[in-house]
Amino acid sequence: MPTGSAPTPFTKVHRLPDRAAYDRGAVHAVLDAAPIAHVGLVRDARPVVIPLLFGRLDDALYLHGSVAGGVLRDGGAGVELCVTTTVVDGLVFARSAFHHSMNYRSAVVIGRARAVDGDEKLAGLRAIAEHLTPGRWDESRPPNPVELAKTAVLRLGLDEASTKCRAAGPVDDDEDLELAVWAGVVPVVVGYGAPIDAENLAPGIDLSPAVTALVTDG
Amino acid sequence: MPTGSAPTPFTKVHRLPDRAAYDRGAVHAVLDAAPIAHVGLVRDARPVVIPLLFGRLDDALYLHGSVAGGVLRDGGAGVELCVTTTVVDGLVFARSAFHHSMNYRSAVVIGRARAVDGDEKLAGLRAIAEHLTPGRWDESRPPNPVELAKTAVLRLGLDEASTKCRAAGPVDDDEDLELAVWAGVVPVVVGYGAPIDAENLAPGIDLSPAVTALVTDG
Numbered sequence: 001m002p003t004g005s006a007p008t009p010f011t012k013v014h015r016l017p018d019r020a021a022y023d024r025g026a027v028h029a030v031l032d033a034a035p036i037a038h039v040g041l042v043r044d045a046r047p048v049v050i051p052l053l054f055g056r057l058d059d060a061l062y063l064h065g066s067v068a069g070g071v072l073r074d075g076g077a078g079v080e081l082c083v084t085t086t087v088v089d090g091l092v093f094a095r096s097a098f099h100h101s102m103n104y105r106s107a108v109v110i111g112r113a114r115a116v117d118g119d120e121k122l123a124g125l126r127a128i129a130e131h132l133t134p135g136r137w138d139e140s141r142p143p144n145p146v147e148l149a150k151t152a153v154l155r156l157g158l159d160e161a162s163t164k165c166r167a168a169g170p171v172d173d174d175e176d177l178e179l180a181v182w183a184g185v186v187p188v189v190v191g192y193g194a195p196i197d198a199e200n201l202a203p204g205i206d207l208s209p210a211v212t213a214l215v216t217d218g
Numbered sequence: 219m220p221t222g223s224a225p226t227p228f229t230k231v232h233r234l235p236d237r238a239a240y241d242r243g244a245v246h247a248v249l250d251a252a253p254i255a256h257v258g259l260v261r262d263a264r265p266v267v268i269p270l271l272f273g274r275l276d277d278a279l280y281l282h283g284s285v286a287g288g289v290l291r292d293g294g295a296g297v298e299l300c301v302t303t304t305v306v307d308g309l310v311f312a313r314s315a316f317h318h319s320m321n322y323r324s325a326v327v328i329g330r331a332r333a334v335d336g337d338e339k340l341a342g343l344r345a346i347a348e349h350l351t352p353g354r355w356d357e358s359r360p361p362n363p364v365e366l367a368k369t370a371v372l373r374l375g376l377d378e379a380s381t382k383c384r385a386a387g388p389v390d391d392d393e394d395l396e397l398a399v400w401a402g403v404v405p406v407v408v409g410y411g412a413p414i415d416a417e418n419l420a421p422g423i424d425l426s427p428a429v430t431a432l433v434t435d436g
Contacts, residue, residue, distance in 0.1 A: 086269040098359075140313065141316075197400075205400050
């Protein structure tokens, strides 16, 4: 098996292969920038795709959810997963309808996950909690045994992974360049709004450092 | 078959069913708010999930891509699709790690698509072009016969569809309420940055009305 440095027959990008990369750094960067993952699997010969939170630790991603959830149950039983994350960076406007496009970064990870326990389960949960908000784990009450028993955590190695990115202006046909149509890129910007206190927040509790950093630095 | 008003055994949400809805209005609203779709299918008994642009027209969604693309080819051949779209609305911070969550709206559409041609193909392409930018179709050069021949357009009816949404503050255990930990929601805000002219944009061509409206109104 390759270790994230070369495409397999299954992860190889066939359409527009110049947009593809397979090295670990590229895969890590896209995963780290994506807020959620869309996790696909086959159930009763039918495709299932659901959104899940996730985290990355070294060369693996971690998924979590209720032990009662179908995707966590099937994934823990060794059913193959396809985990896709996509960051939309911009809308690309061309002179022709045909050449409209999108700037994006996507990563696809394929493989069989395994349920983890003990220290690795805690490490996976920390990676998920800190995926978007570094530092949050140590601010929160850690999970107790009952909560841990209710939660399944899966580890999926990044051995079979690819990325595909587009980051460019519109590519119009030469004969369209004289058309009086605006062409260019409109960036898509994702940010965070002003934090909203929980209704039952006790007086005198300020925003925590991790949440402050999130809102300040994005 | 239900027509978007009741769950099927396959679309029925089992986990946290109070977050689910199946009526057409709810499905339309989530689809219309989502920038892209994650499209899943089964190929060689393995799950495949890729991000695609899409559009909605009445009770169907439309996907497009190169006729050379695997997902468009398989989808057009009647392979079952699971199309999932997710809008992330906020990060939910609880006192306990366990009760951290996310506010989101997701829609799942399952079914067999069919390739469309002629007027419906054009209508589908228009729906995709205008999904995020109403009015853009009429500003652009329409596709010519060669471009149309290179492009596959699939129609997937919304007969089997569900939504799942969370829109609330953190739900902590009573015994955690006294912890001195900030809890609340940080909204996730998606907006558009200042448009960037194409490098080869001719002098004197202003931003078009559709792009102006996009950037102004989001």
